[in-house]
Amino acid sequence: xxxxxxxxxxxxxxxxxxxxxxxxxxxxxxxxxxxxxxxxxxxxxxxxxxxxxxxxxxxxxxxxxxxxxxxxxxxxxxxxxxxxxxxxxxxxxxxxxxxxxxxxxxxxxxxxxxxxxxxxxxxxxxxxxxxxxxxxxxxxxxxxxxxxxxxxxxxxxxxxxxxxxxxxxxxxxxxxxxxxxxxxxxxxxxxxxxxxxxxxxxxxxxxxxxxxxxxxxxxxxxxxxxxxxxxxxxxxxxxxxxxxxxxxxxxxxxxxxxxxxxxxxxxxxxxxxxxxxxxxxxxxxxxxxxxxxxxxxxxxxxxxxxxxxxxxxxxxxxxxxxxxxxxxxxxxxxxxxxxxxxxxxxxxxxxxxxxxxxxxxxxxxxxxx
Numbered sequence: 001x002x003x004x005x006x007x008x009x010x011x012x013x014x015x016x017x018x019x020x021x022x023x024x025x026x027x028x029x030x031x032x033x034x035x036x037x038x039x040x041x042x043x044x045x046x047x048x049x050x051x052x053x054x055x056x057x058x059x060x061x062x063x064x065x066x067x068x069x070x071x072x073x074x075x076x077x078x079x080x081x082x083x084x085x086x087x088x089x090x091x092x093x094x095x096x097x098x099x100x101x102x103x104x105x106x107x108x109x110x111x112x113x114x115x116x117x118x119x120x121x122x123x124x125x126x127x128x129x130x131x132x133x134x135x136x137x138x139x140x141x142x143x144x145x146x147x148x149x150x151x152x153x154x155x156x157x158x159x160x161x162x163x164x165x166x167x168x169x170x171x172x173x174x175x176x177x178x179x180x181x182x183x184x185x186x187x188x189x190x191x192x193x194x195x196x197x198x199x200x201x202x203x204x205x206x207x208x209x210x211x212x213x214x215x216x217x218x219x220x221x222x223x224x225x226x227x228x229x230x231x232x233x234x235x236x237x238x239x240x241x242x243x244x245x246x247x248x249x250x251x252x253x254x255x256x257x258x259x260x261x262x263x264x265x266x267x268x269x270x271x272x273x274x275x276x277x278x279x280x281x282x283x284x285x286x287x288x289x290x291x292x293x294x295x296x297x298x299x300x301x302x303x304x305x306x307x308x309x310x311x312x313x314x315x316x317x318x319x320x321x322x323x324x325x326x327x328x329x330x331x332x333x334x335x336x337x338x339x340x341x342x343x344x345x346x347x348x349x350x351x352x353x354x355x356x357x358x359x360x361x362x363x364x365x366x367x368x369x
Contacts, residue, residue, distance in 0.1 A: 270316030318342030
């Protein structure tokens with residue numbers, strides 16, 4: 001019989017998969033493994049950008065790029081790029097069917113000014129997500145729900161924050177004194193009082209060129225809007241009584257800028273809640289992770305991810321946005337708090353986010369012109 005020889009056993013080869021495959025097959029576990037590594041000596045990082053959980057993407061801003069607009073700005077936050085152009089048109093007071101009552105110009109009533117701006121629609125922002133800015137935005141069709149919701153959020157903050165003053169938008173006519181003129185034996189004093197004959201209407205158009213993180217898009221869009229409004233230059237407009245029309249001066253030296261009421265800026269966090277079966281590891285107090293969070297009746301762990309990108313935003317069940325204004329040099333003024341999508345963030349975490357929003361405000365203010 002022929003002899004039978006056994007072949008030498010070869011060691012089994014280790015099968016490996018690229019990181020992108022792991023991220024696609026088990027995105028939550030993939031993110032948890034980076035936020036909570038096996039080796040306690042390794043830092044907690046985010047897989048797509050290598051940032052710490054509390055680190056924001058560095059913003060950049062350029063103004064005056066669009067010469068056909070009254071003001072413009074281009075803002076980049078990581079791979080998110082937003083351009084904002086502000087168009088200005090004149091609304092004649094006589095064309096308003098039911099003009100709102102206006103208090104005396106010698107008195108200051110910010111609440112009334114905000115109501116008047118909203119009633120006359122003097123600020124009309126619009127957000128457009130460009131085709132190709134994100135794989136989910138295909139060409140054609142009506143504006144997406146995300147774009148419409150973002151436009152509504154920006155309009156609401158523009159109105160409630162009082163960023164633009166009504167006095168900057170009014171075109172006032174002061175008739176010349178005619179004390180020697182009498183009408184039916186009475187002095188014509190009624191026509192001597194200054195009156196608003198027209199309003200500037202601003203149309204900020206926010207165009208998203210590149211989108212890397214829909215959860216934090218509001219920060220970039222609002223930053224571009226504030227920068228564009230700071231860049232707005234309006235010509236000197238006056239009422240010509242002879243022609244019965246508003247005339248704008250062509251003298252460049254007579255243009256004026258808007259006197260904005262502060263510099264409110266936004267900061268957004270995503271809340272990533274780990275699965276209950278994931279391993280736990282103690283963290284020092286003040287970390288971006290906290291244990292034993294009561295979510296849907298079970299104990300889980302959650303991380304606060306500042307300025308989440310597209311990969312992280314899809315895994316975040318909760319989003320928190322804080323709008324603050326520190327321009328007065330004193331205590332920060334909180335203008336808006338938004339929290340949606342879950343109940344992991346409590347009062348303790350919310351106070352922490354307000355303090356972090358103040359630090360983020362300084363980063364934004366350093367790049368704004």
